[in-house]
Amino acid sequence: MTRVFVSKDMASVALGADGLARAFADAGCEVVRTGSRGLFSIEPLVEVETDGARIAYGPVGPGDVAAVLDGSHPARIGAIEAHPFFASQQRFTFARCGVTDPLNLADYAANGGWKGLEAAFSLSPQEVVDAVKASGLRGRGGAGFPTGIKWQTVLDTDADEKFIVCNADEGDSGTFADRMLMEGDPYCLIEGMAIAGHAVGATHGYIYIRSEYPFAIEAMREAIARSAGKVAPFTLEVRVGAGAYVCGEETALLDSIEGRRGQVRAKPPLPAIEGLWGKPTVINNVLSLAAVPFILAEGAQAYADVGFGRSRGTMPIQIAGNVKNGGLYEVGFGVTLGELVDEIGGGTASGRPVRAVQVGGPLGAYFPPSMFHLPFDYEAFAQAGGLIGHAGITVFDDSVDMAHMARFAMEFCAVESCGKCTPCRIGSTRGVELIDRIVAKAPRESGALEAMPQIRNTKGAARTHDEEIDLLRDLCDTMKYGSLCALGGFTPYPVLSALDHFREDFGGASALPEAAE
């Protein structure tokens, strides 16, 4: 019987993979459902096992089964690994994704699974923490904090109970790597969490998954049940979010698991010292934890050998939005933004010129093509007034209205604010109003209050357009420095970068010249 491989990733299913799988099953094939290979322009994709190798065809539909099986279909790709999108990747974390049956334990073990955990069990907790430190791994959830140092704090804190929490809230637009890993290689995350448990002395873990990811929730629950014996005495449980973006912030996430409103806690105390139910807690992003099995199995040096500056190892980058070759691209740090968007991504899907890319989700900055020389590196992006975040890149063509995108950033902040602090809760709403007035060229009139003789610190006349823009910058300044967490604190990034690099979209005379270079 011919064996064929078809993805059951949520994106593949949205593109019609279920119908394709059914058609091959009806034609008498054995269909193995895998995760996604990660390039959506060739999906729905089928790989046919021929003489021990896998020959890929895509995009194909249920009507193409016969032509695929006799090898005559024009959408023949050949070996996926040789395709240019994949040949240039360094898949450390996503090595198995798209290759194996995600829930098949034998498949996992046969493809290098559990090697990291076995290596960890042969080491003392301190040695495991040292290995993670030596790898240079930094948190992939956004802040880039060294993972080994976080684990050290939890290891060093005495307590009767400790926890490992996986942050799988992945709320950023333009990101889907956490989802793809949980659906395509869930045991890899489980192995990473079990290693973390051994390293810090925790026996229970939670995976907090956003409710928008029903496929990932199901895959993780099933994988936890099947692998329970393998990771014992460590135990795991899935908790499902409820549609609040702010619950991706680590302390809000802890409150949410505890059964409360997802409001941000003031730090200190650090979660590593007083986290879930007041106990020392490791909280890491999916990708941070899923990088750990490789580090233990192949050695910290093998991971650290790849990278750029202080950003070591690989980053699963998500190329999204209006782009021809969108998908998941895992590679060592240092690749430039231009290579990612123009070469690997192939430019826009619409065929129009690229005008802007947003890096790092809704709190990330917008960059014009004149900044495409930027290397993918935490420090380089911070210096350029932006952030890598969870490494999602959203591409926009020249039809984008950047004042509208700036307004959207403020609107999103207003919708998702947890309400704890004023600059974020009120500032975001004022920001929407202010940008509306700027775009409508309807500056604020002076009100009855300003006209009163007692009020001497306002000028008592309508504001000019430039004054409204100054006020927007001032508001951003207040939000940036006055907010408790990065929701209010980073919303100014998209707003100010839009204003700095695309001033012409905000009307008025004094458009800035294109950024230098």
Added chain:
Amino acid sequence: MTDLEEIQTFIDRFVRQGMRGALLPLLHAVQEEFGHVDPKAVPLIADALNLSRAEVHGVISFYHDFRTAAPARHVVKLCRAESCQSRGSAAIEAELSRHLGVAMGNSRKDGQVALEPVYCLGLCAIGPNALVDDRPVARIDSAAVERITSEVEA
């Protein structure tokens, strides 16, 4: 109207698991079983978990997912986030809203369909995207809008 006794039985069974931090999982379970979290269930939930009514109400109102009234027969959740916007979701939103006869964020008066916003489904390279009664749909164009419309009218 759901029978309060039925909800009470359901809650009692759930609470017996002795789960830590049980409020969100319980609310999800109640909503899945009964379609929404009836405000009359709030005192029952509070009582079962030894919380105040205010705490339970506060959690229900904080999270976008929890509904306090019965949902429409079909729910279309359209992504409004940046990556889908870059692929033309604003025009699709207007078109979908016109075809379905309901404004974004609302249920149609006859209770047949609701159009709800969602901020990213993790399908960001193949937008505009939606969940139609929990089934993911990608690359929505005018033809897909018509397919979705006839599906939810059926």
